[in-house]
Amino acid sequence: MTSTGMTGTDTTSTGTTGEPGDRTGAHTDTDVAVVGAGPTGLLLAGDLASAGLRVTLVERRPHATGNLTRAFGVHARTLELLDARGLADELVGTGTTLTRLRLFSSLVLDLSRLRSRFPYLLVTPQYEVERLLERRARAAGVEFRRGTALRALRQDAEGVTAELAPPGDGGAVTRLRARYLVGADGVRSTVRDQLGLPFPGRSVVRSLVLADVRLADPPEDVLAANGTGDAFAFVAPFGDGWYRVMGWDRRHQVPDDVPADLDEIRGIARRALGSDFGMRDARWISRFHSDERQVPAYRVGRVLLAGDAAHVHSPAGGQGMNTGLQDAANLSWKLAAVLRGDTDDPQALLDSYHAERHPVGTAVVRGSGTIIRLAMARTPLRRAARTAVARLVTTVRPVSAAVTGMLSGIAVSYPAGRGAHRLAGRRVPDLLLAEGRLYELLRAGSFVLVAPRDTHPAAPEIAAAPGGVVRAVWANPSRRGALLVRPDGYIAWARG
Structure with missing residues (x-):
């Protein structure tokens, strides 16, 4: 069986000079x-x-x-890391947790089902x-x-x-x-x-306004978000009395250096969300644009x-x-x-x-580009398409699981070599092991080999694991098979 992320995929690196990892003794600071x-x-x-x-x-x-x-949200996969x-x-x-994420009025994701x-x-x-x-x-x-x-x-x-x-x-x-x-x-x-x-890429939306504010009348939804075609806005709580607000107004597209004020974002919120929730006491306001580039x-x-x-x-x-x-x-x-x-x-x-x-x-x-374009949908045809997408994601469990998995990072996996085990390259959840939680063992920064007690799987991938391997045992004695988990929580090798 082959591994993933141990010897890597054969790719050519642009502009490579010299062999990485060489030990020449040359002076470095x-x-x-x-x-x-x-x-x-x-x-x-x-x-x-x-x-x-x-x-x-x-x-x-x-x-x-x-x-x-600007950033305000930490997803499940990042929290695992x-x-x-x-x-x-x-x-x-330091914050507040949201188990329901509303991307716009008719699309609500249930994050509580994440494994x-x-x-x-x-x-x-x-x-x-x-x-x-x-x-x-x-x-x-x-x-x-x-x-x-x-x-x-x-x-x-x-x-x-x-x-x-x-x-x-x-x-x-x-x-x-x-x-x-x-x-x-x-x-x-x-x-x-x-x-x-x-x-390469392009600007996808101009003149976004961002602010941290107090609210006299917070929304019933923990996170309020909606788009009308000509405006969209969201409001999310930090949990300490402050709220993050973002808004966009199709009718007011100005350069990033044009000052924004609280009245502007209040107006956007009223159009997109039906209320400004009594916004006051902005501790900062910023205007920026959003690009799609890689x-x-x-x-x-x-x-x-x-x-x-x-x-x-x-x-x-x-x-x-x-x-x-x-x-x-x-x-x-x-x-x-x-x-x-x-x-x-x-x-x-x-x-x-x-x-x-x-x-x-x-x-x-x-x-993210698809989400923002759906939120900005203006024509009746595009808004009908948005409604159809929202209904599909909300009502079809496998589709909802796929969307929440990718958005949270839980579903991200890496390609494995030909002949690899079907689990190779996949993220590992926080397994309960005889030695404790897997992610506590990963704090050593080493590979972790999980296998039944009194078994010692032999494979070239295990012997070649960079930096050595920490041995762990399944908490459930009936569990068979073995996993070699990389320091970043993905499976490098599996058996059984």
Whole structure:
């Protein structure tokens, strides 16, 4: 039987220079330079440092996390990955949970049916996610360089040299030498530009208005959302008295730098939702536009891209931050294995990052685009189609399960090689084992082999697992078969 994500899929990496994972003894200042201290970069840096690697995190913003952040929802799969880092339960305590997700008036998804320890959407500000991830990264020994911008980079057979300077035109340039560099620096990624990679796509919706407000008369639905064709809006609670509001008005399309105010978003809410719910005391308001774009290659030699630097899409479904965090979880264990010399085929293992995550990014771009277009449906024909889609998703159980699975990330799986077991590449739920919960065992950052007591499956895939294997036993003695679970919670190999 073959494995998935251990030797990777044979793909060609654009611009590869030199063999990854080589140990030449050449001077480096750090093992990995991560550019961008948003959620994606923080999780990746924390994982790598926890694996015993030297990590430098470069961020142009001078200060740590604040409350001016756009993301607000953490899906079930992301919570599982945070659980594998000991952070999920604390994060859940910072927000409120939604088991029903209304995408527009006639389409309601029941998240309580998800087979997960976290069968809901957690509504919490992005800065709470960043706070926990930064605390973990600092405790693991990540070196932070805030107020520092990437000016240029060049790579060779042995590493990457980054030129750094304070943001703006002034300031002395310093150089940082790393064995690998990861760009997690957002939609306007300097790393991506330095690689010369295109970012094909288009703007899907202009002049979105976002705000955090108090409500005098909150909606009955925990999350209120609707689109009328000329306007759409949603309102979601943070659980601490503040609400996140987003709105769009077809009749008021202006550039991003035109100031937005509370009266504008009140008007949008009244048109789309029938009420402004007594909005007041906005702590911040922002206007932005939404693009659909994806870079063609997530890896160019010793430089890799993750999060919004690699893909960007509409905010519908709240998948942006979640997809970036899942990118980081996929990449971190692979990069750690290469840097520690734990794999015989580092090139293929790094290539598997693109092979697995690029299709997921494509699916998210298309899925969120479909939701936003349905919400924006204007003509009678398109609105009838929206009603038909909503009825199908709401009433047909397999369709509803597929939609909630993809939106939550629970249904995401990775391709397996020819002849692989049918479970290879699939996500593993939080199994109860004799040693405890699976996701608690995954906190060691190692592969976990789950098998019956007193059996020791032998397979080349188990022997080749990068970084070694933690042995675990089924809690139910009647369970047969074996699973080799990757550090990111996906099945690498199975028997039985």
